[in-house]
Amino acid sequence: MTSLAEQTPKWMAPWRHFKDRAATVVISAGGGAVLMSILLIFFYLVYEILPLFSAAKIELATEQQLQLTAATDAAYMYIEEQGEMSLILDTGGHARFSELASGATVLYQPLRQQDSVALTVVSAEAADSRLLGLGYADGTVLLASHEYRLSYPDDKRLITPRIEYPHGDDPIQVAADGSALALLALRDTDAGLVIAAQSTSGELWVVRYTKEENFLSGEIELEREELSLNLPRKEYAALYLGTDQRWLYLLDKAGAYQVIDLNREDVSGAQQLADEGRLFADGSELSTSSMLLGGISLLAASTDGELSQYFMVRNGKEAALNKIRSFDTGGAQLLQLLPEQRRKGFLALDADGQLQIFHTTGQRKLLSQSVDYRATQVAAIAPRADALLLMDQNGKVSQWDIDNEHPEISFSALWTKIWYESYPEPDYTWQSSASSNDFEPKYSFAPLAFGTLKAAFYAMLIAAPLAICGAIYTAYFMAPALRRKIKPLIELMEALPTVILGFLAGLWLAPFVETNLTGVFSVLLLMPVGILGFAFFWSRLPVNLRTLVPDGWHAAILIPVVCGVTWLCFAMNDSVELLLFGGDMRAWITQDLGISFDQRNALVVGIAMGMAVIPTIFSIAEDAIFAVPKHLSYGSLALGATPWQTLVGVVIPTASPGIFSGLMIGLGRAVGETMIVLMATGNTPIMDANIFEGMRTLAANIAVEVPEAEVDSSHFRILFLAAFVLFMFTFVVNTIAEIIRQRLRVKYGSL
Incomplete structure (x- = not known):
């Protein structure tokens, strides 16, 4: 009796061997392809997320010597959104629009015809606003807005700057006694206009205009109301108005603050004092301050190098100014804070010529680098936060390119509780977008990971x-x-989309x-x-x-x-x-x-x-x-x-x-x-x-x-x-x- 091997044709053995090898190769290739696909997915994800953790960079782009026509100091500077033009407003009351590339003057004009009245203070409405309040020596305020019209003649971009007066050419009398204005803050909305100012005499003035549309003509009419502040005269270092026109922040050089509620009156008929206290626990004096984008958060730096963020927090029916977080400045005394116009970040310039970049929500210091401009007179950050202008006392302007694409990301912002603006307490929150431009993105992964596990x-x-x-x-x-019927039926459920x-x-x-x-x-x-x-x-x-x-x-x-x-x-x-x-x-x-x-x-x-x-x-x-x-x-x-x-x-x-x-x-x-x-x-x-x-x-x-x-x-x-x-x-x-x-x-x- 012959064995099975002897009965098998000779040509079958190589064929079986070939099929075994082919199956091995195909199965191995399939497994390798799966592993390769997983690796490609991994590396592609890493490729997309690596820029989130890149450090901020800044480098000098150009230096220009402006052709000044008057020996006046610069009071305000702005970079147009395209990064091609700058505006410098001097204390003589003139606006100079210049090309950044060449330094050539495009437009130079006075902001007020009465040249005999000196300009004493300039204040921007907000970090992301082009509306300016110009305070004069006669106690008046002129509201001016710098605008930029884009056109494309011969397929080339042309930027035409201009000055507009949204509330008319006539200035608004704020200080009733006619004394010169030293500090100024304003907020303009569709509902009304509020102007707060302090004169050189130490008097505080707050004027509110309610906007009403004329039913017949459609014109906007302003109804004036003077608000009373029952406060002793003292010299303040800064005035700020919140974005909702409710809170008036008063800061003095000693580091003390007062918050006035413009929507409530006390028994005497004056606007109610909502909160007061000291900004710095160690009693340090105020070095500089600014309002963050959105007009909710206040940034304040002390002479001892402390830098903190504050905003109003409601506890029951009352609200008080709370210290939210502090930032590491390395002990440097900051001289100027520049809030970004589209994010909750800001730049800080110190007395040693160092530039530091921070982000509030991420609670990160992204950069600390010398820009060697200790005699800086004014500074401006571009709307896209990709450029910085510094001007010294001699009219020398330096332009710096900034690479800081993703400052919002940090471990604490992703996985820990964050105290967001207008929140009563720190919380885990995911809210990536909103309808307003000054929205604070909230990128906490904690509720998403919790929801996944839940x-x-x-x-x-x-x-x-x-x-x-x-x-x-x-x-x-x-x-x-029965098993032969039940098992396929249950497995068929897996095919249901x-x-x-x-x-x-x-x-x-x-x-x-x-x-x-x-x-x-x-x-x-x-x-x-x-x-x-x-x-x-x-x-x-x-x-x-x-x-x-x-x-x-x-x-x-x-x-x-x-x-x-x-x-x-x-x-x-x-x-x-x-x-x-x-x-x-x-x-x-x-x-x-x-x-x-x-x-x-x-x-x-x-x-x-x-x-x-x-x-x-x-x-x-x-x-x-x-x-x-x-x-x-x-x-x-x-x-x-x-x-x-x-x-x-x-x-x-x-x-x-x-x-x-x-x-x-x-x-x-x-x-x-x-x-x-x-x-x-x-x-x-x-x-x-x-x-x-x-x-x-x-x-x-x-x-x-x-x-x-x-x-x-x-x-x-x-x-x-x-x-x-x-x-x-x-x-x-x-x-x-x-x-x-x-x-x-x-x-x-x-x-």
Whole structure:
């Protein structure tokens, strides 16, 4: 009798060898391609987020000697947005527009025809405003705005500067006694205009104009109101008005402050003093100060090198000026603060010619570098914060290029509590955009990471017990004929698109759960009781009746029990709700327990995402349990162990690596799920473990905001950083899971 090898044709051996080698190469190439794809994703994410952590840079671009026509000092300087033109306003009351590239004067004109009245003070409305208040020696204020018109003759950009007077050519009388103005602050809105000033006599003046539109002519009419300040005369170092025209900040050289509420009056009819105190705890004197972009935060630097941020914080009905954070200046005495016009950052110039760049929300010092201009007279930062102009007393102007694209990012801004402007206390907040240009972006990853874990937790809380128990019963106890029907049916659920599940969860399941909340919790409580009760009843039936159901088919007779208990719970929903919760369980939860309730909440997400995760866990765990060698089970049973003891002592330990792998893959699916969370929750980035509150996950946040983010902006790169955090989280979890799985395999592999 010939062997099988002798019967096989000779040409089959090389062909089989070729197929084996080809399969090895194809499988290896596929695995290598997967690893390469993961590495490419990793490096691409790193490529996108690396600029977030690059340091700020500044370098000298040009130096120009202005052709001054009058021996006057510069009082104000501005860089036009395109970075091609500058404005210098001198104490003689003249505006000079010059080209930055050549230094040539484009326009030179006086701001007021009465040259005999001296200009004593110049004040810009805000960091991002081109409206100027010009205070004169006769106590008047002229409001002027510098504007720049863009045109393109012969396809070349032409910038034409001009001076406009939004409130007319005539100055406004602020100081009633006609004394010269020393300090000036103003705020102009659609509702009204407020001007605050201090004269050389020490008197404080506040004038409010309410704007009203004439019904017939459509012209804006101003109604004047003089506000009374019941304060002793003293010399102040700075005056500031808040953006809402409510708070007037008074700072003196000794470091003391007073905050006046312009919307409230005391018993004497004067504007109420809201708060007063000292800026610096050590009693240092004030060196310089400024209002940050938005007019909410006050920046103040002391003569001892302390630099801090303050803003009004409401505590109950009253508000007070709070010190929010301090910045590391290296002990330098700062002489000038330049707030950026589009971000919550600022530049600081000290007495030693050092330039320091800070960002308030990130609480970072981004740069400290010498610019060697100790005789700096005025300075200006470009609207895009990419250029700096410094002018010394001799008219020499230096232009510096600034590279500081992403100052908002720091570890504290991403992961710790931040005290944001107008917030009552530090908080974790994600709010990447708003309608106003002076918005403070809030890029905290903490609520997103918390929401990701919260959604995964509730999904696994529902999916893991059902999937694992179902896998155990299907693989170990169920009849083979029934298993061949049930297993493919459950695995088919995995093919259902998650967008369909999210759609159903958001539009049907969420309202259903809210309406039948008592029934939902009744099902969770009564279903185990009903199944155990039926099992007890079944065990008391005569043997001849129980044997009518073949072994492994008992699960089929539970279907009517499950359906019956579910129907009973929802049929009794209204009655139980009326009996126990006064007819409204949601109102009882909200009012009596003090727990907030959203229709689209974590409970809905847990149910919907649990349905999506169950097939994954079930399939892997069932295969692992079914793959346990039968001789192990038979040997255990032959030694006298019961089927349950065999399951617990032999089958589950042997299959534990596969069961654990199924759980980890299911967890990864829950962590990375996007559409269900996006559609089944309010998508609100809050940190609340309440099962009746929603959440926002990292994946859902990326899906929502990437289409709206400006390419290469800080927001855009932070979303890539969120993707990198999600990538690293899944990588770490899978690595730990693989280590545990290998240890389980080694431990139980000898069974």
